[in-house]
Amino acid sequence: MAFDLEMIRAVYAGMGSRIEAARTAVARPLTLTEKILYAHLFGGEVKQAYERGVSYVDFAPDRVAMQDATAQMALLQFMQAGKPTAAVPSTVHCDHLIQAKDGATPDLAEANTENKEVYDFLASVSNKYGIGFWKPGAGIIHQVVLENYAFPGGMMIGTDSHTPNAGGLGMIAIGVGGADAVDVMAGMAWELKFPKVIGVKLTGRMNGWTSAKDVILKVAGILTVKGGTGAIVEYFGDGAESLSATGKGTICNMGAEIGATTSVFSYDEKMGDYLRGTGRADIAEAAAAVRQHLRADDEVYAQPERFYDQLIEIDLNTLEPYVNGPFTPDAAWPISEFAAAVREHGWPEKLEVGLIGSCTNSSYEDITRAASIAAQAVSKGLTVNAEFTITPGSELVRYTVARDGLLDTFSQMGGVVLANACGPCIGQWARHTDDPKRRNSIITSFNRNFAKRNDGNPNTHAFVASPEIVTAFAIAGDLTFNPLTDTLPGANGPVKLDEPRGVEMPPLGFAVEDAGFQAPAADGSGVQVLVSPSSDRLELLEPFRAWEGTDLKGLRLLIKAQGKCTTDHISMAGPWLKYRGHLDNISNNMLIGATNAFNGKPNEVKDFSTQGDGYTTVPQAARGYKSLGIGTVVVGDENYGEGSSREHAAMEPRHLGVRAVIVKSFARIHETNLKKQGMLGLTFDNKADYDLIEEGDTIDILGLTNFTPGQPLQARLHHADGDTDLITLNHTYNEGQIEWFKAGSALNLIRLKESGSA
Ligand code: SF4
Numbered sequence: 001m002a003f004d005l006e007m008i009r010a011v012y013a014g015m016g017s018r019i020e021a022a023r024t025a026v027a028r029p030l031t032l033t034e035k036i037l038y039a040h041l042f043g044g045e046v047k048q049a050y051e052r053g054v055s056y057v058d059f060a061p062d063r064v065a066m067q068d069a070t071a072q073m074a075l076l077q078f079m080q081a082g083k084p085t086a087a088v089p090s091t092v093h094c095d096h097l098i099q100a101k102d103g104a105t106p107d108l109a110e111a112n113t114e115n116k117e118v119y120d121f122l123a124s125v126s127n128k129y130g131i132g133f134w135k136p137g138a139g140i141i142h143q144v145v146l147e148n149y150a151f152p153g154g155m156m157i158g159t160d161s162h163t164p165n166a167g168g169l170g171m172i173a174i175g176v177g178g179a180d181a182v183d184v185m186a187g188m189a190w191e192l193k194f195p196k197v198i199g200v201k202l203t204g205r206m207n208g209w210t211s212a213k214d215v216i217l218k219v220a221g222i223l224t225v226k227g228g229t230g231a232i233v234e235y236f237g238d239g240a241e242s243l244s245a246t247g248k249g250t251i252c253n254m255g256a257e258i259g260a261t262t263s264v265f266s267y268d269e270k271m272g273d274y275l276r277g278t279g280r281a282d283i284a285e286a287a288a289a290v291r292q293h294l295r296a297d298d299e300v301y302a303q304p305e306r307f308y309d310q311l312i313e314i315d316l317n318t319l320e321p322y323v324n325g326p327f328t329p330d331a332a333w334p335i336s337e338f339a340a341a342v343r344e345h346g347w348p349e350k351l352e353v354g355l356i357g358s359c360t361n362s363s364y365e366d367i368t369r370a371a372s373i374a375a376q377a378v379s380k381g382l383t384v385n386a387e388f389t390i391t392p393g394s395e396l397v398r399y400t401v402a403r404d405g406l407l408d409t410f411s412q413m414g415g416v417v418l419a420n421a422c423g424p425c426i427g428q429w430a431r432h433t434d435d436p437k438r439r440n441s442i443i444t445s446f447n448r449n450f451a452k453r454n455d456g457n458p459n460t461h462a463f464v465a466s467p468e469i470v471t472a473f474a475i476a477g478d479l480t481f482n483p484l485t486d487t488l489p490g491a492n493g494p495v496k497l498d499e500p501r502g503v504e505m506p507p508l509g510f511a512v513e514d515a516g517f518q519a520p521a522a523d524g525s526g527v528q529v530l531v532s533p534s535s536d537r538l539e540l541l542e543p544f545r546a547w548e549g550t551d552l553k554g555l556r557l558l559i560k561a562q563g564k565c566t567t568d569h570i571s572m573a574g575p576w577l578k579y580r581g582h583l584d585n586i587s588n589n590m591l592i593g594a595t596n597a598f599n600g601k602p603n604e605v606k607d608f609s610t611q612g613d614g615y616t617t618v619p620q621a622a623r624g625y626k627s628l629g630i631g632t633v634v635v636g637d638e639n640y641g642e643g644s645s646r647e648h649a650a651m652e653p654r655h656l657g658v659r660a661v662i663v664k665s666f667a668r669i670h671e672t673n674l675k676k677q678g679m680l681g682l683t684f685d686n687k688a689d690y691d692l693i694e695e696g697d698t699i700d701i702l703g704l705t706n707f708t709p710g711q712p713l714q715a716r717l718h719h720a721d722g723d724t725d726l727i728t729l730n731h732t733y734n735e736g737q738i739e740w741f742k743a744g745s746a747l748n749l750i751r752l753k754e755s756g757s758a
Pocket of ligand 1: 095142358
């Protein structure tokens, strides 16, 4: 913590001059987003104005957080950098791999057995490289970050899409892929297209059943799942200041559901309260001292329509509770219209399970508000008509709410407390059901509700609402129930639920016996990273080979992919996620979703590595060529590699011997990922040359000995009939990226520099 305070003070010390320089550069007042971003430029100095939605900019985030599923490959890669410690404060959180089945204690015990090798690896690699390790059961990454690391005006990246949760404490927190985390931990710049800024002005004060969750559920309805793409959503107004920091966190968390880069609130007293309540009074004091840097300039708030790319206004006085779903978080229904929607669409009216908690909604305030409803089930003699589960976001929250008797209240209404982990939110849910084929409804206080997300069952209609609305619905067991207006049959006749009552901060303070944190060794040089050589889930990486110094001749065409080829087509998710820490095993999914242009089929390519030139799978063919020492080429169509920043989509081809990916156009992030892995990502100068590629081609890549920024390369295509074609290939490599190619990968180059050999 002391180290954090030092780091935070350093950030604040540099903010004023950078913001001033940025204001001069852009020649207008600044939004909060711009202040924080300009204060975090890589290299520090503000040299120019950047155009929102256009300029690509290098940033230097203050910290990195990783969850256990994505941390595996990120840390295996980081080991390749040859650094003694991570360049910025970083943490690992064991939350995604715990399956919810019978309750917190047995589920955690099972996860510790089932995932032992993964946890042992993550604990040991964290210990070695100065990375904080949060054990299984310690909590969910975003809640733990909010409680311990988020700070106003900071910037962080996290290898999980709901990293923006930290915006509740005024931090620009962005969800990224593992490769980005590796860059920042290795001390490299982190690139982002300078985002647009959407302003959301909140006025008034919430009352009754309405909560912070309803703000974002309404915003999701307005902006839809794509409306925030490429933008940071900035909340302001007197209504924003009335929301607790954790309520703000909920709103920022679910900004991911509208595709926003992140969301953020300006610093206010509620944030100060939360910082003080979680043992960080010194940070609250430091933030208050630079308060003017942690909010937009006054002119922005005076005329927001001039300075935001889009402006939304919401009056909290009249905001209704919302229920969003099914199958998409932007199908937003005010509670007054929800019952009619349920009937009209024929969604299953009987509610089978209500689930509260998760990283989105398990603050003390959330739990107290939900518990105030649960208590009425008992006091008013109501029958509870659906199953009910509670997922605390962290051990700090769990211990505190248990101490204050709130978990007992839930137990009395039949609730089951699950481990402090993702569980049902990410499909880690062994749901007890008598008939999985039955169309059924559940309601959660989580964030995502896509088909199959919670229980893998396409027949499950999942709705999202605040914890108190979920609790009321669980008691009713009926989706057409409106807790604001309807009654329920009580022991002595119909009863109405009273409005929820919550407490923002625990009156007795937060408490915990074992928060589940393991600090890293002060000197990790002697720590051994634990990976069993016989593991099928983890494998230490070997550095990729450096460029041989010559043109690449005699490469075989592996596949000419036709049409859409996303990172999911290149490296499928689903059951393969189990192998994300084992490059060789997960490579068996390489390009199995891509359509072969020559036969229109996925995962069926001609294999010229064998005598018979028969058809085989893409990974099999690649392994055949690799075993003969023959490099390969992947050819693709437009926007190749769109989708996610999944680094496996670049690492797998590299591992299986692909030397160049030649396409009509790239999705930018994937193109960069290929470069980082030391591959050639090239585009046809003449897109029609795609049609010249034939099934039996061998390909030479020419011009590499003079590989220079802005200078095209060439490829000579040797067709099976003896003809050849010479085509021009463009590239976007800058000098640094050419060095990555020559070294075999970006991490190889860092390692060489670290050891003084480059
Ligand atoms: Fe992601 Fe859900 Fe876990 Fe939050 S609780 S980190 S949304 S899987």
